[in-house]
Amino acid sequence: PGVSQAMVNFALSTAKVTHQSSVAKEKVRDIICDLGFEADEMASGAASREQFSEILQRGEEIAFYMRQFLMSFVLTLPLMLLMILGMWFKIDGVMRALHHPVPHWRGVDYWAVIQFLLATPVVAVCGQSFYKEAWSALKHCATNMQVLVSLGVLASYVGSLAFLALAMAGELQHVDVYFGEAAMLLTFMLLGKLLESVAKKKTSDALLTLMDLQPKKTIRVDNVDGKAVETEVDIEFIMKGDVMKVMAGDKIPVDGEIVFGETTIDESMITGESVPVAKKQGDAVIGGTVNMEGLVHVKALKLGDESMLSQILKAVQEAQNSKAPIQTYADKIAGTFVPGVILIAVISLAAWLICGYCDFYPKGWHPTETVVVFALRFFIATLV
Numbered sequence: 173p174g175v176s177q178a179m180v181n182f183a184l185s186t187a188k189v190t191h192q193s194s195v196a197k198e199k200v201r202d203i204i205c206d207l208g209f210e211a212d213e214m215a216s217g218a219a220s221r222e223q224f225s226e227i228l229q230r231g232e233e234i235a236f237y238m239r240q241f242l243m244s245f246v247l248t249l250p251l252m253l254l255m256i257l258g259m260w261f262k263i264d265g266v267m268r269a270l271h272h273p274v275p276h277w278r279g280v281d282y283w284a285v286i287q288f289l290l291a292t293p294v295v296a297v298c299g300q301s302f303y304k305e306a307w308s309a310l311k312h313c314a315t316n317m318q319v320l321v322s323l324g325v326l327a328s329y330v331g332s333l334a335f336l337a338l339a340m341a342g343e344l345q346h347v348d349v350y351f352g353e354a355a356m357l358l359t360f361m362l363l364g365k366l367l368e369s370v371a372k373k374k375t376s377d378a379l380l381t382l383m384d385l386q387p388k389k390t391i392r393v394d395n396v397d398g399k400a401v402e403t404e405v406d407i408e409f410i411m412k413g414d415v416m417k418v419m420a421g422d423k424i425p426v427d428g429e430i431v432f433g434e435t436t437i438d439e440s441m442i443t444g445e446s447v448p449v450a451k452k453q454g455d456a457v458i459g460g461t462v463n464m465e466g467l468v469h470v471k472a473l474k475l476g477d478e479s480m481l482s483q484i485l486k487a488v489q490e491a492q493n494s495k496a497p498i499q500t501y502a503d504k505i506a507g508t509f510v511p512g513v514i515l516i517a518v519i520s521l522a523a524w525l526i527c528g529y530c531d532f533y534p535k536g537w538h539p540t541e542t543v544v545v546f547a548l549r550f551f552i553a554t555l556v
Contacts, residue, residue: 174191174192174194174195175189175190175191175192175195175200176190176191176192177189177190178190187204187211197213201213206308206311206312231373233369233372234366234369234370234373237362237365237366237369238366240297240298240301240362240365241298241359241362241363241365241366243293243294243297243298244294244298244355244358244359244362245359245363247290247291247293247294247355248290248291248294248352248355248356248358248359250286250290251286251287251290251291251352251355251356252352252356254270254283254286255352269282270282270283270286271283277339277340278339278340278342278345279339279340279342279344279345279346279347280336280339280340280347281346281347284332284336284339284347284349284351287332287349287351287352287355288332288333288336288349288351290351290352290355291329291351291352291354291355292329292351294354294355294358294359295325295326295329295351295354295355295358298358298359298362299322299325299358301365302318302321302322302325302358302361303318303322303326305318306318306319306321306322306323315507315510315511315514316510317510319510320509320510320513320514320555321357321358321361323514323555324354324357324552324555324556325354325357325358326354327551327552327555327556328350328351328353328354328357328552328555328556329350329351329354331350331548331551331552332349332350332351332354334548335347335348335349335545336349338545343542344541344542344545345540345541346540348549350552350556353556354556357556379485379488382481382484382485382488383485385423385441385442385459385460385481386407386423386425386426386459386460386479386481387407387422387423387425388406388407389404389405389406389407390404390405390407390410390416390417390418390425390426391403391404391405391416391417391418392404392405392409392410392414392415392416392417393415393416393417393469394415402417407425407426410425410426410472410475411472411475412472412473412474412475413471413472414471414472415431415469415470415471415472416428416469416470416471416472417467417469418463418467418468418469418470419463419467420435420463420464420465420466420467421462421463421464422462422463423459423460423461423462423463424437424457424458424459424460424461424462424463424470425459425470425472426459426470426472426473426474426475426479427456427457427458427459427472427473427474427475427478427479427480428456428457428459428470428471428472428473428474429454429455429456429457429470429471429473430451430452430453430454430455430457430468430469430470430471431453431469431470431471432453432468432469433453433466433467433468433469434450434451434452434453434466434468435450435451435463435464435465435466435467435468436448436449436450436451436464436465436466437449437451437457437458437461437462437463437464438461438462438464439458439461441460441461441462442458442460442461442480442481442484448464451468456473457470458480458481459474459479459480459481460480460481513554513555514555516554517551517554517555518551520547520550520551520554521547521548521550521551524543524546524547524550524551525543525544525547528543528544528546528547529543
């Protein structure tokens with residue numbers, strides 16, 4: 173209540189929340205933190221490099237998902253190869269070896285044991301990030317793709333454990349497990365997370381390159397007792413009206429106008445124009461462009477959010493935060509997709525339980541397992 177709009181920029185790890193004045197900023201921040209994210213208020217206007225210096229470094233995020241994906245892939249690949257060789261190509265030797273009963277374990281074959289041993293580390297370790305995000309969403313009565321993935325993985329794994337225990341206890345003559353499906357689902361989702369992180373890093377690198385166009389230091393020319401005194405200062409200390417000395421090959425520190433000298437300016441990084449532009453006294457120059465030849469003095473006119481570079485950065489950030497109508501429509505569909513899948517799975521479970529207990533199975537269907545186990549298979553298949 174009190175929040176009219178919330179837009180998230182995943183590339184910059186930022187969010188723009190529009191809320192009523194009666195809603196405290198601290199409350200908004202606390203709610204975001206409760207959802208499992210870190211939140212701090214940022215200054216208005218275009219973001220600076222300092223504000224994004226940490227969050228734009230995607231190296232740790234990529235390394236994390238790379239480790240998770242490689243571990244999951246190494247353990248899941250044998251399962252995929254065995255499925256391809258044994259199930260799809262119907263190689264008799266592989267089929268017989270996989271489905272050979274384990275001694276002293278009635279109804280359990282080697283294929284079920286292999287799946288359990290390989291899939292357990294994947295589900296227990298590699299799926300933790302999905303479980304945490306899903307739990308954070310469920311605590312606030314919300315659903316997302318992490319909820320659906322977690323339900324599918326855990327339903328497959330826990331259900332298969334139950335089937336395995338029933339078979340070892342002699343309650344099932346034969347057991348079909350879904351450990352492999354749970355591991356493969358997590359592997360593909362981790363691959364998606366890894367590719368997403370790489371794409372975010374490319375966007376972040378492009379923004380950092382744009383932010384780095386402005387030099388960090390400049391030479392300020394002060395008039396002291398009628399003499400020109402040159403002092404190297406940080407760009408943050410430049411005020412409107414200050415005069416700066418820019419030599420050939422240096423970048424123009426801030427937006428301003430030339431008060432002394434003539435030169436040509438390379439404005440390609442700002443305007444895209446490849447031919448240097450001739451500039452003389454009185455002409456405007458843009459911060460971040462390169463002085464190609466000649467010594468000039470530039471008077472600072474626009475600083476901070478008023479500069480051309482800041483306006484470009486602000487426009488890029490606003491464009492990334494804005495949503496196209498089709499994206500808004502897709503978000504609405506996604507909001508109902510996860511509850512819809514869960515509802516269909518529950519309906520499927522209830523329907524097959526009713527069919528089993530009322531003996532309404534389709535003609536020719538004669539399940540050899542209990543009604544509950546048979547219905548659970550359809551429930552798991554729907555979630556996965």
